[in-house]
Amino acid sequence: MTKKLTKGNYAIAQAAINAGCDGYFGYPVTPQNEIGEYMSKKMPKLKRAYISAESEIGAINMVLGACSTGKKAMTSSSSMAIALMQEALCYIAADELPAVLVSVMRAGPALGYIYPAQGDYNQAVTGGGNGDYRIIVLAPSTVQECIDLTYKSFYLAQKYRNPVTLLADGLLGQMMEPVEFKDYPYPEIPNDDWALTGAKNREPRAIYSLEAKEEVLEKRVNLLFEKYKVIEENEQDFEEYLTQDAELIVTCFGSLARNVKSAVNECRKQGLKVGMLRPITLYPFPVYKIQELAKKTKKILVIEMNMGQMVRDVQLAVNGKVPVKFFGKAVGKWIEVETICEKIKKEIGNG
Amino acid sequence: MQTETRNENLIFKIPKSLKEGTKFPFCPGCDHGVAVRLVAEILDEFNLREKTIAVSSIGCSVMLYDWVNTDCVEAPHGRALAAATGVKRTNTDKCVFTYQGDGDFASIGLAESMHAALRGENITAICINNTTYGMTGGQAGPTTIMGQVTTTSPTGRNKEYYGYPIKIAEQIALCEGTAFAARGSLDTVLNIRKTKELIKKAFEVQLQGLGFGFVEILSSCPTNWRMTPQESHERIRKELFSVYPLGVYKE
Numbered sequence: 001m002t003k004k005l006t007k008g009n010y011a012i013a014q015a016a017i018n019a020g021c022d023g024y025f026g027y028p029v030t031p032q033n034e035i036g037e038y039m040s041k042k043m044p045k046l047k048r049a050y051i052s053a054e055s056e057i058g059a060i061n062m063v064l065g066a067c068s069t070g071k072k073a074m075t076s077s078s079s080m081a082i083a084l085m086q087e088a089l090c091y092i093a094a095d096e097l098p099a100v101l102v103s104v105m106r107a108g109p110a111l112g113y114i115y116p117a118q119g120d121y122n123q124a125v126t127g128g129g130n131g132d133y134r135i136i137v138l139a140p141s142t143v144q145e146c147i148d149l150t151y152k153s154f155y156l157a158q159k160y161r162n163p164v165t166l167l168a169d170g171l172l173g174q175m176m177e178p179v180e181f182k183d184y185p186y187p188e189i190p191n192d193d194w195a196l197t198g199a200k201n202r203e204p205r206a207i208y209s210l211e212a213k214e215e216v217l218e219k220r221v222n223l224l225f226e227k228y229k230v231i232e233e234n235e236q237d238f239e240e241y242l243t244q245d246a247e248l249i250v251t252c253f254g255s256l257a258r259n260v261k262s263a264v265n266e267c268r269k270q271g272l273k274v275g276m277l278r279p280i281t282l283y284p285f286p287v288y289k290i291q292e293l294a295k296k297t298k299k300i301l302v303i304e305m306n307m308g309q310m311v312r313d314v315q316l317a318v319n320g321k322v323p324v325k326f327f328g329k330a331v332g333k334w335i336e337v338e339t340i341c342e343k344i345k346k347e348i349g350n351g
Numbered sequence: 352m353q354t355e356t357r358n359e360n361l362i363f364k365i366p367k368s369l370k371e372g373t374k375f376p377f378c379p380g381c382d383h384g385v386a387v388r389l390v391a392e393i394l395d396e397f398n399l400r401e402k403t404i405a406v407s408s409i410g411c412s413v414m415l416y417d418w419v420n421t422d423c424v425e426a427p428h429g430r431a432l433a434a435a436t437g438v439k440r441t442n443t444d445k446c447v448f449t450y451q452g453d454g455d456f457a458s459i460g461l462a463e464s465m466h467a468a469l470r471g472e473n474i475t476a477i478c479i480n481n482t483t484y485g486m487t488g489g490q491a492g493p494t495t496i497m498g499q500v501t502t503t504s505p506t507g508r509n510k511e512y513y514g515y516p517i518k519i520a521e522q523i524a525l526c527e528g529t530a531f532a533a534r535g536s537l538d539t540v541l542n543i544r545k546t547k548e549l550i551k552k553a554f555e556v557q558l559q560g561l562g563f564g565f566v567e568i569l570s571s572c573p574t575n576w577r578m579t580p581q582e583s584h585e586r587i588r589k590e591l592f593s594v595y596p597l598g599v600y601k602e
Contacts, residue, residue, distance in 0.1 A: 022441050049441050051436065051470075053466075058462065061430035061433035062433050062434065062440070064426070065437025065439075066438065066440070067437075069438055069441060196422040197404075197445075199420065204370075205423075206425075207425065208407070208416060208424070210414070210425060
């Protein structure tokens, strides 16, 4: 298959179409507008649903409705606009609906600006809804991964009947890279035992989060967490790079890993034993791999384009076994390879 | 002498689109139960039960799925018509309706409601207007009339603090995508029968693919109005009809 030079946002949109997305519902916000624009051209031709929603709140609730009927549905948005979707995301998690959300981060807090940043790790991973629930979060670092992980987002959403966020950033959304569009590689998951399709020849079904009996509500939450445990056991995903003998492991996620990898290569040339670990699933966080690495490395350096968000999950996983250091900044020029090299050398020098 | 009650002899039956043994949890004298039953009767008349997906809202209407004998999804507060849009657009062969209160439809959910009407969604929306937030204990809502005393308008609604109430059916009628918009009441047997006809038309336009079908139903809330059921219906006639006139606003 030939490679095609494709912009990240278009790659995500086409991958969603290939994954069989039946409905796209969205509202514009930069830097992810190309997704909705692309969908508005393609979806009607395929006789699939496309709606320019009245707001992000409208869009995510349209996704809720479509998903309740077993259809594959998605929305895409960014940062402060994802903030508007938190209530419905929480309902979708409680209702166990297979929704896909694409979050293309910009710089915050609040309106901030359209500069790329990674400040929405907490928003994606811990969420802003109420009560106990989890959302699967996948973080691509290349345009090819934007495609592959969009496929995986639809698959995991169906497999676990759980919302999945593809957490990209403005850099990935706007950059072009040669990519390959393989066919959607995952099996379709039957949904005929729960989807709302009309109560023909069966009892009516209801999808709701209200539960007036406290023991039933408690049981429902416990069942959710049994599911999350299965997800945590089965779906931890990461990229490991030159960690075998590494005395320092740089941990990062998303597009920043590109620069970190270059910095690791640079440092290796200079004889420094340094490696990289890139969590691909931010939830479930790859705790087992980090625990394993914490036994053999001397130090972990977390680098993020934010003021320190994923670092907390790394600290929890490492649990004090080795020192965990952090370097990051909220916005501006993507942290450069030279800067990362300097930080690596400084941390190795510090023992 | 013992008499046997045979189902085929009954002249007043539970509609098939209501769950068997349904016991409405509404307060005594509340009109919600009548409204839900009317919707169920219309679903029966059009033989829609097996192809209907209902969307419930937040408020006294939330447990719609406990009463209607169809598939049903609960929407977050105010978002019923967004959720219903998602259902309908990905399932164009299904009958989709929302059942909402005035707070859900016309306050927190006004954008979702009005845009569904503007898009001309082939959806039927039923909105119960009881001029208060019933579930939470009778606070002032978007339809609370001028002068009305509620738990959050203790000296009565005035324009200085609260502004003016929304006339929902009239507003929805202004939307070009609306195929049918009307206001009914359940205060008398005659009005119940008239309201049933309005509901029927609101479903008919959906089935014909003509656009958004809407009925606002004036409904009593004796508990929060601090009135008897009879006084409540009297209030609807005396105080609400002049503010919210019954009739068809668009067809």
